[in-house]
Amino acid sequence: MISADESDEEITVPWPPQPRRPLRPAMSSSASPHGYNLRRSSRRSSESGVPAEDAADDDARSQSDLDDSEDESRGLQRGETARRNSGRFSGRRPEKETPGKKGDCNDGGAGTTSSDVGLLAVAVGIFIAVCFGLGLYVSNTGDDGDVTNLPGIHTHLEDNVFEKYLKDQIRAVKKHYPTQRKDLWPELLAGIKRVARVVPPQPTTFLLLHTGEAEDTLRCLAREVARAATGFLNASQFVAVDGERLREIHERNLRASKEPEDNGWFVEMYRPLVERDRAMILYDLEKVPGMVAQALHSFCDEVSPLVGQAVYLFTLRVPEYSSLRAVRVAEDLLNDLWSGELSDDVRAPLLTRITGGAVYVLPEPELPRSCS
Known part of the structure; x- marks a missing residue:
């Protein structure tokens, strides 16, 4: 106190x-x-x-x-x-408290910061982009995953209809040719379908090997397959070329003192027809001169073809059926025929483009009435 x-x-x-x-x-x-x-x-x-x-x-x-x-x-x-x-x-910088960012004492938790909002926005954006990409991929792909948006043929919405048409046509053709090997029909179906499904567009080439006794079967089979291909590619007819006719034109040009290496006339004559009809049959390839056959390189090329959306059916007569693969038999025969006119560096890439789809065609004991 x-x-x-x-x-x-x-x-x-x-x-x-x-x-x-x-x-x-x-x-x-x-x-x-x-x-x-x-x-x-x-x-x-x-x-x-x-x-x-x-x-x-x-x-x-x-x-x-x-x-x-x-x-x-x-x-x-x-x-x-x-x-x-x-x-x-703890290895992290202390968060700077700004007005309006602090957690409310009533809710007992920390509030949302600007970084959290940014991360959430990025996550949502990525999710939307992935969903959009998947939807676009599914809408532009078919059964085998190849893009099918090709102008001038048909749209993706029509793919199922046209592919069903092609399968039905090949199935009908198969019934008329029961003697043929079973692997012939899957190769024809896949090759034709590929023309309308690959981007950038690429042609398909079939080389049909036969002996003399199967020539009628071959010609009839080639026409029916060409009709199925043109219908699938939204065309109405196909181009038919005879190897003997090409030889006559080539010999006439030689007599007119034109350059023997000039095969531009073949491109000028048949390119517009192939662009219109989408399919071409060339009978008797063994009768075509080597200098004229060189023009086929630009038609059958898969990198820069003259007409990308096209189907080519070439026929080649061989002495006999062999146990060797059809590709090997065709290469040996055409090398012998064209070695005198075409150098090795020209002939080798040409044969690669022509003989890749080589198959055997066997004679049928009875042909359909449409072939008569």
Whole structure:
């Protein structure tokens, strides 16, 4: 308790200030444990008529409230420091709090930051792009995955109708030729279908090998396959070329003193017809001169063809059926026929483009009435 008589004693304040300790509820000495000078409080209490003891108690309670407030402030500062340090030592930078981004104390969770919103937007964008890409791929692919958006033939929506037509036609042709090898029909079907499904467009070439006794069967079979191909490719007829006729034109040009290497007339004559009809049959390839046959390179080329969406059926007469593959037999025969007119570097790529689809055609004991 501090009395009015003791209020005139001078109390010194130590420097630097000592750490503060909570005030005791009662004091017997006039000196404050905190070193504060209480003279003004005592005088104010005496002048206002308030007992000194009550004034000292009020000062003590005020000082205690101040201490509590400072302790609370220091506690908040320590908590903030600990939070920042935790972010620093965990390897990530402490998040900067901005107005409107802090979590509400009522919902008990952290609010959404701008980075979270950005990540969510990117994820949604990727999902939409993937879905759009899958939808576009499915709408532009067929059974074997090849793109089918080819102008001038038919659209993807019509693919199933045209492919069903082609399968029905090949199936009907197969019934008329029961003697043929079973692998002939899948090769014909796949080769014709490929013309309308591959991008960039590529032609398909079949080389039909036969002996003399199967010539009628071969010609009838080639015509029926060509009709099926033109119907599938949205054309109405096919082009028919005879090898003997090409030989006559070539010999006439030679007699007219034209350059023997000039085969441009063949391209000028038959390219417009193939563009219109989409299918061509060339009978008796063995009768075609080598210089004229060289023009077939540009028709059958798969990289830069003259007409990309076309089917070519060439017939080649061989001495006999062999146990060797048809490709090997055709290459040997054509090499012998054209080696005198075409150099090796010209003849080799030409044979590669012509003989790739070589197959045997066997004679049939009975042909359909449409062939008569």
